[in-house]
Amino acid sequence: MRILALVVLLLVAVTPVAHAAEVVPLPADKQGFGTARGGSPVWFTLGHQGLSEIFHPDLSTPATRETRLLVDGKPGAARTEPADDRSLTFRQRLRGDGWHAVLTYVTDPQRAAVLADVEFWSQRPRKLSIDHVPMKGTSAVESTLPTEPVRHARGTFAVGFGDGVARAALGRGFDAVAREYARGWHAYLDGLKRPRSADRRLYDMSVMVLAATEDKTHPGASIASPSFPWAFGFDRRLAPELGPYALVWPRDLYHVSTAMIAAGDRAFAVRALDFMLREQQQPDGHLPQNTRVDGTPVWLKVQLDQTAAPLLLAWHLDRRDKSTVDFLRRSADFLLGYPNAPFSEQERWENQDGYSPATIASAVAGLVCFADLLQRNGENADRYLAAADEWQRRVEGWTATTTGPYTPKPYYLRVTKDGKPDQGTKYNLGDNNPADIDQRAVVDPSFLELVRLGVKRADDPVVRNTVAVVDAQLKEQGYWHRFTQDGYGETADGRPWNINWPTPTRTYGRLWPLLSGERGEYELLAGDRASAAQRLRDVAATANSGLMLPEQVWNGRGTTSATPLAWTHAQYVRLAWSLDRGEPVERPAVVVKRYGTS
Template sequence: MKPLALVVLLLVMSAPIARAATEVVPLPADKQGFGTARSAASPVWFTLGHQGLSEIFHPDLSTPATRETRLLVNGKPGRAHTEPADDRSLTFRQHVRGDGWQAEITYVTDPQRAAVLADVDFKAQRPVRLSVDHVRMKGSSEVRSTLPTEPVRRARGTFAVGFGEGVAQAALDRGFRATAREYVQGWHTYLDGLRRPKSADRRLYDMSVMVLAATEDKANPGASIASPSFPWAFGFDRELAPELGPYALVWPRDLYHVSTAMIAAGDVGFAQRSLDFMLSKQQQPDGHLPQNTRVDGTPVWLKVQLDQVAAPLLLAWHLGRQNQSTVDSLRRSADYLLSYPNAPFSEQERWENQDGYSPATIASVIAGLVCFADLLQRNGENADKYLQAADEWQRKVEGWTATTTGPYEPKPYYLRLTKDGQPDAATKYNLGDNNPDDIDQRAVVDPSFLELVRLGVKRADDPVIRNTVQVVDQQLKEQGYWHRFTQDGFGETADGRPWGINWPTPTRTYGRLWPLLSGERGEYELLAGDKASAAKRLKEIAAAANSGRMLPEQVWNGRGTGSATPLAWTHAQYVRLAWSLDAGRPVERPDVVTNRYGS
């Protein structure tokens, strides 16, 4: 066997790459693997695509530093099939095949330094030449490769991508076996400290928890990004996304869902750090949290979403955080909710492209205020103004958002939102995302209304809730999953081309099916007394996983699309529903809310 010594040295200055000047388009967003060491001494994360390493992040999770690193045979790449190399660590192996050759490549990061290592076992039917293709996210590649100059049929060795002078060589000098052992042990130790539910697939559950843990930035504790990927036009349209966003950013809503899943899994420290990040880095002086931020807390998109303002109120209650400094910060968010113009009207609801009165947003705000009021009362403080607002909005939510004159049966049913708080009015609006025509608000429904039940604002057997379940299933259920809302356009074209909004000519796009909505339906079904259906939802989420056990944002025809993969929210929903099945109820439903409203 011919020894193979491949060294890729990437020298990076201490300052982050200026992403606004990025010249290279990221690879497709359906990542097949995602990994990093548990150690904070290794601020580097890798993703795997269909031909090898795709984006590597360094020095933080909001900064993709490289686009691609792949093995070439006679100048051509192969096609890779990805699988976990170890069920209890983020170690991945790719089986790469080309014309008359095959290779097994195993990937880890060095827990002691910022380097990604790839161990290669190569075989060919005839002598071939090997090389490594490496592309940075900005400018030209700085690559040094030490390769066999003569053709080979068998080769075994390691290549490394390192950040900083001598880092790659130091990782190679240590050796792949020793590095991989330490990498694996870090993840095994982490999982050994957690619990595992009876209801979940063991391998997918462990992968989901590890993916969630890996989305936390190492330099900024508590900052967990939505996904290490750049789907569709977010990867190539610099007018739309000048900084390769927005999934490699921190969204308070996603952070809440991930944190409640981690509480259920036993990693309460993750949730504590998340709340600290929300309140110390994301919260603005007036109390609101921006739409999203970089991992250092710098706001990027600035729209106000009231459910995200309520997120720290809910999370603090789950953590029992009633110390004075936390309560003072939460008070700013609660007061912001009360003072927001026409509250609980929101500039954006949770799907982020419409303003109005949304049942899902209103549910979050009501629950957040009740939870905050409980923390105040535990401290002996008066909470009347927060409870009065919550009670008023709980009484009015149906009148603001449930129609008796809409086109579907049975009535009344909840709408996605109303623009004017008048659900029986034929008010029209444009759905955006390449929808050509305006639509009557009474014709647009959304499974998100179930937040009213999940958060304890309404009973599962409430007649309007049950009516809306029927309407949503008639209008949005397909292939065993649900669309986000009527005529959702956030997805690919009919022939699979990527979503975008700056088309030279109008181009219709179609939002596909969201596995995380199956998890929300399962939480509702538990409350409705249908555990068998809830268990089915867990399997539906699991069926969306790719060969690397990454769960996607959207699926179509049983497979993940080019949407963000892995999506932390989907993995969190899998973890949370698994624990909810074990408990027989949604584990993050706030008892203080359910007790107040008899739900």
């Protein structure tokens, strides 16, 4: 066998796309996700046939669609696994008709390049090539694989961004690059703690995935997922810029940050808070629905829980310096001045306005936490506490029904449109639901924010009633749906979710593992540690072979929803630490003390 040195297989230059991507991304159920710890601004994902989207120069920009090994012009089917449990090094085993190959992936910490080590075996001579599909910017592929048909081959290919980058990375040699890449992640994990309650491999993977979601050019900007599920990948009317998961959501960023605080990476949370306040916060004090990693707003609706997020995170970090407090005051004042607050233009699932128990919980806890920071600085916080106390007293009157169709009563609703939970006000759930529904018939596990954030006790009668109602209405296969008749998911026959159908088509939201993590935090407060521990195992059971945790599952497996979802990994990390402590690590003690909810 003759190996040809540094054979350039492909060099592609494309004009950056300003509006809509001309290339449709691959399915969102990524099997792996990697980048160097620090260093070069390039991230790879793995699909079912090889490399899927590579991001460069930031995590809001997919630069390529796929890069695959082809054998006689055809790809193989890949199974992905971690090649090193303590770094984001992944291995794929590809199989085709009479051949198989093993590919191992890393990025070069010194430059914007992804490298793949390849070993190939076949029953007869086969021709190898690399299929590379760019999306934005300029990329190049260089390879040491043979160009003549072979039965066995060993070589490396590199995808680089910038003149000569792929060649320089390849020139270092895969082994040298892989060692440096692994050392970076090993050193990172060595500086952190690990809980007794978690599966070691999945826990370490989860922490690394969370760290990898932070952009390297814009510190603190952590995206929701490096994926583009369903119509967000192919419908340019819905998502002109390929989104919204490769964006920064203050809600998700808060959950990831509290997980990282628990894991011992406090610096991550400090950067995240600074990004929220200095890049995302708008002049009036609110935080937009989501932004690019540079802070540019994309979706513009107001979610009061996201405006409350920096108030909560600042309390956990004890950030009381004047500059931070000035930023926080803008957000707190926005909460107080928002029309009909705590009515919100959107609740945390982003497609309904109204009075939401989860949103109200975030707003109450955020105001109490901010007031505590002010008081410890010697400032008066009475008006923030007065609003928080009023909203805490009135949350049942706004959102708990005594006349709904389920028992036991009263129970919390997902939202009320009018703050009158005993009235049969109807609204459309969206996401392809064909008819309006009585607000009293729609429940949501998110009400547990009231307990986790210290606004209500775990044994509060309305809380306990709602737990029973939610289990009866939303629990299936051991997991929970987001809310009654959720339509955010595939069609019944497995086609991708969309809202722009030529004819009306039903879609069905599946089960969200992160809700199992939230239930586990509640069960700890309810004194049921055994059930909480089972929730941690339930979340772990949804990991794919690459140890990526999904947004949604069905029949025990992840769907083609966003994977990895940072929020799910964060929930796994946070519940593991909560089990070790015996109570939720994120529950703000100052809120618990004020409302006597211990």
